[in-house]
Amino acid sequence: MIRLLLADDHPVVRAGLRAVLETEPDLEVVAEASSAEEAVRLAAEVDVVLMDLQFGSGMHGSEATAEITASSDAPKVLVLTTYDTDGDILAAIEAGATGYLLKDAPPEDLAAAVRNAATGQTVLAPAVAHRLMNRMRTPAAALSPREIEVLGLVADGLSNLEISKRLFLSQATVKSHLVHIYTKLGVDSRTAAVAAGKEQGLIRR
């Protein structure tokens, strides 16, 4: 019998997962959490955690995943979310998630994924696997710390002049950083850079 914890801030989603998974004789939902903090507390009791990423407030799902997988003899964490953006996927994998599924997955796949995860097998939704392949093929746009700092200020709406003052630089240096950012991200404007940076999880979302 595989014991499950459902971590999602939407009661409707928890009810749906429960309905879908409890038709399986070898799966048992033994706990539900409506926040990431609660999920961390309850994780020790189960074999597999179904973890959402976005909670209304408080801890993020990937943080909770990292805390759960940090302990020895930790349960497997299966991330189950709506989005398949690069940033989310990478954060979840780095946090030690065993798998990454999307909520539009058919119920059959869900049960199968839980069983695979319980044995430690990595399980990825097709769309997620596709993204990861793309990322391998296209070397990640690794911005330097300074460049990320500049991009963050751009995302806050600051002009080059304002950024230069904030960071005690000349405008020339700010522009220089921006040129590098644009080439690395494959864009040609500050707004596009912000959009791309968010997409790839380079700046806070």
Next chain:
Amino acid sequence: MIRLLLADDHPVVRAGLRAVLETEPDLEVVAEASSAEEAVRLAAEVDVVLMDLQFGSGMHGSEATAEITASSDAPKVLVLTTYDTDGDILAAIEAGATGYLLKDAPPEDLAAAVRNAATGQTVLAPAVAHRLMNRMRTPAAALSPREIEVLGLVADGLSNLEISKRLFLSQATVKSHLVHIYTKLGVDSRTAAVAAGKEQGLIRR
């Protein structure tokens, strides 16, 4: 007996709604739709449609809502989504939705909302009602639908030229919208407008 149609592209969510609503003796889920187009086809058969806004591909939930409410003797449409951004809310209301709920709503509220909607009463989630009140109270940050649309494209990193092509406008019109957006938001650049727009929930974060 109130007959319901569940329109959501996530099987898990549909299962959850079914589980939650079928415990109520006076509610009956008679159909499910996994796309907006399907929802439009099936809408005639029911009293209330529970409509998601984001579908994986194809028609948007607000478009489907508009089509459904256009016919005489139309069922009530209750929008049930994850987001409470001004853009989504305005679009849904203009499309003729009877109510706007968020998926993190407790199950009890859900059943009550459906009953109210069936009698034609407007039902709003507290967070949504709050946003609408703010809009009334602070006309400063009340962007028009068109302006929100433009701001959304700016946030995606498009240039004025690209936006003009996308919306079949001249660049002059796009600039005109942007000037209005800047004054309403109290900023003076596109990136700052995007930051402010996100801050105030005018566009999806």
Next chain:
DNA sequence: TCGCCGCTCAACCTTTCGATTGATGCGGAT
């Protein structure tokens, strides 16, 4: 009916941004 507001467009001007070229110093990797 009149006026307001949203949406559309034009012309003009100023400022900012983006692109290019080139240079310096520092620190880690080879």
Next chain:
DNA sequence: ATCCGCATCAATCGAAAGGTTGAGCGGCGA
């Protein structure tokens, strides 16, 4: 010891964005 990436700065030029003024049209409410 040398090379390369990172961070810093300068000068220049064309392109894009921002600001202003003005104007026409359609809908909606007073």
